[in-house]
Amino acid sequence: DAGVIQSPRHEVTEMGQEVTLRCKPISGHNSLFWYRQTMMRGLELLIYFNNNVPIDDSGMPEDRFSAKMPNASFSTLKIQPSEPRDSAVYFCASSLTTGGNEQFFGPGTRLTVL
Amino acid sequence: QKEVEQNSGPLSVPEGAIASLNCTYSDRGSQSFFWYRQYSGKSPELIMFIYSNGDKEDGRFTAQLNKASQYVSLLIRDSQPSDSATYLCAVKEPGGYQKVTFGTGTKLQVIP
Numbered sequence: 001d002a003g004v005i006q007s008p009r010h011e012v013t014e015m016g017q018e019v020t021l022r023c024k025p026i027s028g029h030n031s032l033f034w035y036r037q038t039m040m041r042g043l044e045l046l047i048y049f050n051n052n053v054p055i056d057d058s059g060m061p062e063d064r065f066s067a068k069m070p071n072a073s074f075s076t077l078k079i080q081p082s083e084p085r086d087s088a089v090y091f092c093a094s095s096l097t098t099g100g101n102e103q104f105f106g107p108g109t110r111l112t113v114l
Numbered sequence: 115q116k117e118v119e120q121n122s123g124p125l126s127v128p129e130g131a132i133a134s135l136n137c138t139y140s141d142r143g144s145q146s147f148f149w150y151r152q153y154s155g156k157s158p159e160l161i162m163f164i165y166s167n168g169d170k171e172d173g174r175f176t177a178q179l180n181k182a183s184q185y186v187s188l189l190i191r192d193s194q195p196s197d198s199a200t201y202l203c204a205v206k207e208p209g210g211y212q213k214v215t216f217g218t219g220t221k222l223q224v225i226p
Contacts, residue, residue, distance in 0.1 A: 031211070031212045033212075033213075035216075041218075042202075042216060042217070042218035042219060043158070043202065043216040043218075043219075044216075045213065045214075045215070045216075048211070048212070048213060050211055050212075055211055055213075056211075056213060091157055091158075095212050097211070097212060101146055101148075101163070101206060101212055101214075102148075102160045102163070103160070103212065103214070105157035105158050105159070106157060107156075107157055108157050
């Protein structure tokens, strides 16, 4: 298995632009998580899905952030409009609801908003 | 607000020594606990999980859990320079879903 796939790996954009991050979970996994990591705040859960349904989006910072999971093999995290304080590494992770509960992380997208 | 607390470090140990990493959590109902390792510029990867009070050993790694004290630790024996990384403690919330709360991590430096 290729593991969790994220794209792009790096994104540099200007303030006010729309940013879309993409994630393909491991085939067969039914839970998907979006995290944001910064030096100051560590790894923060933004939103997670179970069987393509958003379960908890309480970590989404504000209305500028939105996430979708149209099917079991694809999810997006969108920021519109982007701001410099959104600069961070965004990770997608997937897991199985049953079993050992291990979350498998993708390589991350490093976002820089100028 | 559920919290997971870790000392940010850095924790410096000489090669061959035992590294002890500690974590406390606030939700007494938590039942599953995880240690992830994150190398600089990389994504977190699971190295240990523990569900029951006591010790769990896997090679050079030992996870220790004390639910009464709401405390979980990770011991790394015979530390190697390749163990130098940030170690994240994660606590799963009670219930059927997989949501976990991560600590901010402890940076470990193993000095050759």
